[in-house]
Amino acid sequence: MEIAHDVVVAFSKSWGLFYLVGFSLCVVAYAYWPGNRKAFTRAKMSVLDTDDRPLGDRPLGPEA
Amino acid sequence: MVRLVSGMTVTERQIALVVLLALSLIGLAMAAGGRGDPMGAQGFVVLVFSVGLAFAVMAGYYAPEPDESRLTRYYDDPTKVGIVLTVIWAVVGMAVGVWVASLLAWPELTFVDQAWASFGRLRPVHTSGVIFGFGGNALIATSFHVLQRTSRARLPDQFTPWFVLIGYNLFCIVAASGYLMGITQSKEYAEPEWYADIWLVIVWVVYFLLYLRTLARRKEPHIYVANWYYMAFILVVAVLHIVNNLAVPVSWGHAKSYSLFSGVQDAMTEWWYGHNAVAFFLTSGFLGMMYYYLPKRAGRPIFSYRLSIISFWGITFFYMWAGSHHLHYTALPQWVQTLGMSFSIMLLVPSWASAGNALATLNGAWHKVRDDAVLRFMMVAAVFYGLSTFEGSFMAIRPVNSLSHYTDWTVGHVHAGALGWVAMITFGSLYALVPWMWKRETMYSPKLIEVHFWLALAGTIVYVFAMWNSGIIQGLMWRTYNDGGTLAYSFLDSVEAMHPYYIARAFGGLLFLSGAVVCASNVWLTIRAAQRERRGETGTDVPIVAGAMQAGE
Numbered sequence: 222m223e224i225a226h227d228v229v230v231a232f233s234k235s236w237g238l239f240y241l242v243g244f245s246l247c248v249v250a251y252a253y254w255p256g257n258r259k260a261f262t263r264a265k266m267s268v269l270d271t272d273d274r275p276l277g278d279r280p281l282g283p284e285a
Numbered sequence: 286m287v288r289l290v291s292g293m294t295v296t297e298r299q300i301a302l303v304v305l306l307a308l309s310l311i312g313l314a315m316a317a318g319g320r321g322d323p324m325g326a327q328g329f330v331v332l333v334f335s336v337g338l339a340f341a342v343m344a345g346y347y348a349p350e351p352d353e354s355r356l357t358r359y360y361d362d363p364t365k366v367g368i369v370l371t372v373i374w375a376v377v378g379m380a381v382g383v384w385v386a387s388l389l390a391w392p393e394l395t396f397v398d399q400a401w402a403s404f405g406r407l408r409p410v411h412t413s414g415v416i417f418g419f420g421g422n423a424l425i426a427t428s429f430h431v432l433q434r435t436s437r438a439r440l441p442d443q444f445t446p447w448f449v450l451i452g453y454n455l456f457c458i459v460a461a462s463g464y465l466m467g468i469t470q471s472k473e474y475a476e477p478e479w480y481a482d483i484w485l486v487i488v489w490v491v492y493f494l495l496y497l498r499t500l501a502r503r504k505e506p507h508i509y510v511a512n513w514y515y516m517a518f519i520l521v522v523a524v525l526h527i528v529n530n531l532a533v534p535v536s537w538g539h540a541k542s543y544s545l546f547s548g549v550q551d552a553m554t555e556w557w558y559g560h561n562a563v564a565f566f567l568t569s570g571f572l573g574m575m576y577y578y579l580p581k582r583a584g585r586p587i588f589s590y591r592l593s594i595i596s597f598w599g600i601t602f603f604y605m606w607a608g609s610h611h612l613h614y615t616a617l618p619q620w621v622q623t624l625g626m627s628f629s630i631m632l633l634v635p636s637w638a639s640a641g642n643a644l645a646t647l648n649g650a651w652h653k654v655r656d657d658a659v660l661r662f663m664m665v666a667a668v669f670y671g672l673s674t675f676e677g678s679f680m681a682i683r684p685v686n687s688l689s690h691y692t693d694w695t696v697g698h699v700h701a702g703a704l705g706w707v708a709m710i711t712f713g714s715l716y717a718l719v720p721w722m723w724k725r726e727t728m729y730s731p732k733l734i735e736v737h738f739w740l741a742l743a744g745t746i747v748y749v750f751a752m753w754n755s756g757i758i759q760g761l762m763w764r765t766y767n768d769g770g771t772l773a774y775s776f777l778d779s780v781e782a783m784h785p786y787y788i789a790r791a792f793g794g795l796l797f798l799s800g801a802v803v804c805a806s807n808v809w810l811t812i813r814a815a816q817r818e819r820r821g822e823t824g825t826d827v828p829i830v831a832g833a834m835q836a837g838e
Contacts, residue, residue: 230620241602248598252591260507265590267505268435268580273721274357276437276504 290345292355292362297444301342304448308335308455315480318538323466324480327540330462334455351443359433363446365722367426368715369812370454372805374422375708378414379798385411386794390787401465409464409476415703416474416566418457423711424570425450425492428515430718431577432496435512436503445495452488456481468540472555474562475529479542482530489526493519510593514573517601521565529558549616556611564604567702571710572600572639578714579643579663583653588645592638599635603628610681613690622683629681633674640671658734662713665742669705673698692759693783697752704745704797712741712804719808723815733807740800747793755786 251257290298312335315328385407387394395402429446433439440446460477463469469476477485496516500508532542546554580587587593609617609625644667647654654660676698680689689695716734720727728734762782765773 233624234620244598244602248595252594261590261594264505264507264509265586268509268577269584269586273359273434275359275433275439 286341287345287348289362290342291348292351293443294350297442298342298346300444302339305335305339305342322539323468324538324540326466327459327463330459334458338451356439360440360443360446361722363450364426364429367422367450368719368722371419371422371426371715372808374414374418375801376805378411378419379801381407381411381414383791383794383798386791390784390791400467406464406467409469410461412474413457413460413476420567420707421453424518425453427574427714427718431511431515431573432499435505435509436499437505438499438502441498441502445491449488449492449495456485456488470532470542472529474559478540479532479534482526486527489519489523493523510590510597511573511577513597514569514576518565518570518573521561525558525561529554552612552615553609553617557608560608560611561604567707569600571707574714575643575663575710578717580646582660582663582717583647583650585646585650588642592642596635596638603632603635607632610686613683613686626681626683630678633678636674637671640667643667658738659713659716661738662709662716666706666709666713669701669709673702673706676701688760689756692756693752694756694760697749697756700752701749704748709741712737719811723812725811725815728807729810729814730807733803737800737803740796740803744793744796744800747796748790751786751789751793755783758782
């Protein structure tokens, strides 16, 4: 039990740090990736769209 | 009722009846197997609930099927019912809150000499009533709305959202009625016993699958950030709930169970759950609400979409480790306490990023904030979110915690978050959402929104200041030594010193409750006005039933 506890502590104190730093870098890279800019701007503006209907999946007209 | 059932296809009505039948059989089995135990009474609650609903479904069973044109609209009936339930739970939960606050100020107020009316049983009815009843229903109702709009897709079917909403409320009712009977597993914010916990897992998994199924049908390539927050709320609450409630019941017929954890492991698991309940129930989902309704109401896009993404991952990954700050100076290893403390301080970054993002969105629209009480609710919510996350990080620092822990400061902090942030953003979002849902220009009375806003703000400020004062006085009295090296004040001295603050707190709570009652009447009047308008419209037109039947055939 003693060893298990020490191992967990050592692991979280070393690898835990690197994993969080690495993870943060990935998140920042994703957020600032130039290729994502268009999708983000579109998402940001899409909320303000006033059309209150789902897109597509429209059934055929009533006569069908 | 019939109208709500008529929104479901006949197959879905049949599924609903089968599920309700199965549920009533479970209720019957609980009532029979648990006779002589509080579980028997809980069984009757389940039985009455499911049989009552089955009658409602049967009443609408022969209503004409909804026609195909429904697929060109979003499915909002569950959101509407969810809004009504939210408002009902708000009034009930906050009323019990004022009741228990009054009991603290005037203990002789226990006018019913019954076990159920004691503080210990009423207090979880208040906490669960406002967190799960009010907060949970608000999250479910708004998430269905936001999910459909941001995905530009209708919910995949008409049965699942009802199962989630109604099933969740069954959990809330079983929990609250159980507390009054004395059923609790003594874990804060996780009081319901094993059978209620299992039921919630089922409901919650269906909720998550419903979210995924709708997202799979989305017509927008990118998933809007509000949905990330809602999904983190659903997913993480499931994980927390399952792990923290691992327990072995005494027998199938007993309400009592024993936790799988004991001692300091139990405490750590409970506060890993407890603090993440604050994070993912009371923060993440409500941030989702904020990131949709605030830009929508202000008519301005969110200030920085990138920042919202960075703060999302910050909140999700930092909060997970912060729970141990609830266990400073305990048997918990020192390094785990320090870990919780460090992560709590780091949390300030993503928290303030969100609060700042919200306020920066309003920058340039301050005239709207001045004129529109709905937007003001959201603005105040963002301010209180910033304040209480700063306070939380501060209180997590070990030496600060030595003063604040076990005092009313904690209670004040929780209510700065719950009243100032969670309830304010919810009321703001509801006032924006209700007119959209019932197809009206505005709420019935914009004046009443204004009244509600000031009642809510005044109530929050009175409450929070009362508890700050009370808490710090308590903390200081408990650590004041006299020349002889012994404590200068007895515990009772500190209880007496709190009395005026407890009266102030009950008054602040009463103000906040009055605001909620004003909100409930405003919502009710809006719905009634909308229904009258609709009746007026259909009265002059062709009979709607005949038309619908033709389309269904």
